[in-house]
Amino acid sequence: MSTYNFDYLDELEAEAIHILREVAGQFEKPALLFSGGKDSITLVRLAEKAFRPGKFPFPLVHIDTGHNFQETIDYRDKMIKRIGEKLIVGSVQESIDQGKVVEQKGKNASRNALQTVTLLDTIAKYEFDACIGGARRDEEKARAKERIFSVRDEFGQWDPKRQRPELWNIYNGKIHKGENVRIFPISNWTELDVWNYIRRENIELPSIYFAHEREVITRNGQLMAASPFLNMDDEDVVFRKQVRFRTVGDMSCTAAVESEATLIDDIISEISESKISERGARMDDKVSEAAMEDRKKGGYF
Amino acid sequence: MNILKFFTAGSVDDGKSTLIGRLLYDTDSILADQLEALQNSNRKNDDGTIDLAILTDGLRAEREQGITIDVAYKYFQTDKRKFIIADTPGHIQYTRNMVTGASTANLAIILIDARNGVVEQTIRHSYLVSLLGIKHLVVCINKMDMVDYSGEVYNSIIDKYKVLAQQLKLAAVTYIPVSALKGDNIVQNSERMDWYEGESLLHFLEQVDTDNLDKSQLARMPVQWVIRPQTDELHDYRGYAGRVLSGTFKLNDRVTVLPSGASSTIEKIEFFDQTPDAAHAGQSVTIHLKDDVDISRGDTIVNASALPQASKLIEADLCWMDGRALDTSIMYLIQHNSKVTKCKISEILHKVDINTLEKHPADEFKLNDIGRVIVKTADALAFDLYDDNRANGSAILIDSRTNLTVGALMFRAAVE
Numbered sequence: 001m002s003t004y005n006f007d008y009l010d011e012l013e014a015e016a017i018h019i020l021r022e023v024a025g026q027f028e029k030p031a032l033l034f035s036g037g038k039d040s041i042t043l044v045r046l047a048e049k050a051f052r053p054g055k056f057p058f059p060l061v062h063i064d065t066g067h068n069f070q071e072t073i074d075y076r077d078k079m080i081k082r083i084g085e086k087l088i089v090g091s092v093q094e095s096i097d098q099g100k101v102v103e104q105k106g107k108n109a110s111r112n113a114l115q116t117v118t119l120l121d122t123i124a125k126y127e128f129d130a131c132i133g134g135a136r137r138d139e140e141k142a143r144a145k146e147r148i149f150s151v152r153d154e155f156g157q158w159d160p161k162r163q164r165p166e167l168w169n170i171y172n173g174k175i176h177k178g179e180n181v182r183i184f185p186i187s188n189w190t191e192l193d194v195w196n197y198i199r200r201e202n203i204e205l206p207s208i209y210f211a212h213e214r215e216v217i218t219r220n221g222q223l224m225a226a227s228p229f230l231n232m233d234d235e236d237v238v239f240r241k242q243v244r245f246r247t248v249g250d251m252s253c254t255a256a257v258e259s260e261a262t263l264i265d266d267i268i269s270e271i272s273e274s275k276i277s278e279r280g281a282r283m284d285d286k287v288s289e290a291a292m293e294d295r296k297k298g299g300y301f
Numbered sequence: 302m303n304i305l306k307f308f309t310a311g312s313v314d315d316g317k318s319t320l321i322g323r324l325l326y327d328t329d330s331i332l333a334d335q336l337e338a339l340q341n342s343n344r345k346n347d348d349g350t351i352d353l354a355i356l357t358d359g360l361r362a363e364r365e366q367g368i369t370i371d372v373a374y375k376y377f378q379t380d381k382r383k384f385i386i387a388d389t390p391g392h393i394q395y396t397r398n399m400v401t402g403a404s405t406a407n408l409a410i411i412l413i414d415a416r417n418g419v420v421e422q423t424i425r426h427s428y429l430v431s432l433l434g435i436k437h438l439v440v441c442i443n444k445m446d447m448v449d450y451s452g453e454v455y456n457s458i459i460d461k462y463k464v465l466a467q468q469l470k471l472a473a474v475t476y477i478p479v480s481a482l483k484g485d486n487i488v489q490n491s492e493r494m495d496w497y498e499g500e501s502l503l504h505f506l507e508q509v510d511t512d513n514l515d516k517s518q519l520a521r522m523p524v525q526w527v528i529r530p531q532t533d534e535l536h537d538y539r540g541y542a543g544r545v546l547s548g549t550f551k552l553n554d555r556v557t558v559l560p561s562g563a564s565s566t567i568e569k570i571e572f573f574d575q576t577p578d579a580a581h582a583g584q585s586v587t588i589h590l591k592d593d594v595d596i597s598r599g600d601t602i603v604n605a606s607a608l609p610q611a612s613k614l615i616e617a618d619l620c621w622m623d624g625r626a627l628d629t630s631i632m633y634l635i636q637h638n639s640k641v642t643k644c645k646i647s648e649i650l651h652k653v654d655i656n657t658l659e660k661h662p663a664d665e666f667k668l669n670d671i672g673r674v675i676v677k678t679a680d681a682l683a684f685d686l687y688d689d690n691r692a693n694g695s696a697i698l699i700d701s702r703t704n705l706t707v708g709a710l711m712f713r714a715a716v717e
Contacts, residue, residue, distance in 0.1 A: 169638075
């Protein structure tokens with residue numbers, strides 16, 4: 001028996017690289033969906049490990065809700081420059097302007113649901129047959145059942161009852177024209193694994209992940225960043241607070257958590273002790289017990 | 302710290318979801334908002350406590366019917382290990398899901414209801430553990446609270462099970478009396494069963510050494526992708542990217558490329574910005590060879606001194622996974638690691654009644670059927686026998702009409 005150091009992060013990393021290379025080998029026109037969040041940033045590092053010194057065999061695709069944190073967009077542009085890969089932007093604002101979707105109204109309005117349409121349009125326009133995403137099975141219980149290669153029909157829908165068996169480390173990416181496959185290389189990672197990996201690899205992140213002072217309001221018991229994208233009225237009191245964000249989504253649906261964590265070590269100890277799971281800070285999951293399952297069936301990531 | 306992947310077999314009535322829920326709950330792996338959602342749910346135990354099974358029943362249909370339809374993956378960790386649980390359904394109509402969950406596991410947990418002892422489904426689940434070549438098995442005698450924590454009941458059940466284990470050649474079996482509902486012997490050793498001198502389930506899972514039994518020494522790497530930057534400065538760069546399935550490749554090792562049979566020597570091993578001297582099982586690396594040989598995706602690089610089988614005619618165990626029955630007259634696709642080729646099931650040798658373990662001659666193969674077949678492939682596959690090397694001894698069947706994965710194959714012999 002040879003001995004070598006191969007710990008859990010190495011194993012998760014090797015599995016993800018294997019999956020990314022399967023995508024390269026099995027698909028004609030894959031894409032990597034990049035949100036600017038830590039999970040997709042991790043995917044970019046994994047893709048570098050899978051394909052360097054060659055180019056990525058896919059472009060990065062960002063579905064831009066128009067309600068992003070500016071810090072995320074700045075980070076995105078800087079990163080693209082550094083890695084020298086192609087970026088395609090799908091714009092939710094464009095979908096609204098074209099009348100394909102209608103902006104939600106009311107206090108809890110968000111563009112989270114609208115991005116599904118823009119995503120499906122972008123997939124159709126560029127004829128992507130595989131879209132790599134940073135979803136993880138520990139995020140939510142519908143995701144806990146999703147395959148690593150998750151086939152969507154031509155309407156972008158996930159059918160949980162018709163999932164293909166996924167055996168050993170063999171991934172079946174065969175599809176009919178019009179279908180596409182969502183691919184989740186970090187399915188088996190937990191939030192803590194991602195953070196530990198980011199620390200180990202010394203990966204730079206958008207600044208909103210770290211504690212900073214900003215103007216917030218309280219909405220449904222959670223702290224939301226005050227912004228022009230949030231429908232606010234006289235009842236909403238704006239105040240300043242030291243916060244950070246655990247996920248990076250739309251400004252209108254991503255809640256902040258109170259935090260003093262300015263360094264990655266602080267964040268890791270904060271998460272290790274945290275009593276609120278990561279998706280607990282997402283308003284979009286709270287609608288019903290089956291909220292995520294319903295959105296996935298409709299084509300959401 | 303390393304990872305232990307295990308799967309749990311048992312039906313709803315055995316308290317399988319409760320057991321997993323208990324492991325998560327007692328290791329503080331349930332977070333506040335998930336707990337809140339649990340407490341707000343309408344499902345409670347008779348005594349009003351939280352029904353821990355809800356934690357693992359993810360899909361709406363499952364919540365409505367109170368059963369586990371699909372494989373759900375759950376994660377938790379302790380100071381010692383990271384755990385990945387494949388929670389699989391136990392009903393016979395979900396045999397394929399169980400095979401799926403078991404295929405990536407290093408360890409299996411089988412649940413036996415202490416009131417009922419070894420029953421038909423215990424035999425079925427144990428057979429699948431043996432079929433899928435899982436080397437470590439924990440048999441949990443559950444619901445000990447319902448039999449007054451009786452050591453006699455426990456002993457009579459494990460005596461019966463030992464006969465089955467021998468029949469199925471299950472090597473490393475560990476027995477633990479538990480109550481998932483009450484938490485006995487799950488995380489902490491139970492005070493209510495002082496006659497039991499073994500470890501609690503979690504303690505066992507933290508300690509069990511899976512490396513020695515699971516790892517094959519045969520050096521194998523299927524090529525997934527050829528890295529060719531074709532830039533001015535890297536004009537002649539040609540790296541073979543893949544994950545080492547088993548064994549170890551070292552610099553200057555003589556290797557053979559299959560199916561062509563071409564030989565060369567390892568010139569360089571790359572891992573991103575590192576150039577290690579060796580690549581070990583599980584690692585995803587890029588290999589450079591000294592000679593200019595023709596290699597593409599689907600080829601396998603192997604150690605020249607330990608060649609795999611190479612054959613177009615293979616005897617294999619098949620688990621059928623599709624609603625449409627096997628058709629021996631049509632061609633399927635077979636995917637063996639990164640290699641895909643056409644194939645036919647040229648002969649059905651027998652089918653196994655997985656409740657009684659009896660073998661029957663058969664001319665049809667339907668959903669959840671398991672048995673022995675002969676596979677005839679268009680291109681030769683470079684494979685090992687499943688029991689010697691799980692990663693290089695397995696393949697899937699794809700129906701090219703639907704593109705669905707319709708079968709799982711475990712290679713048992715090359716046919717001369």
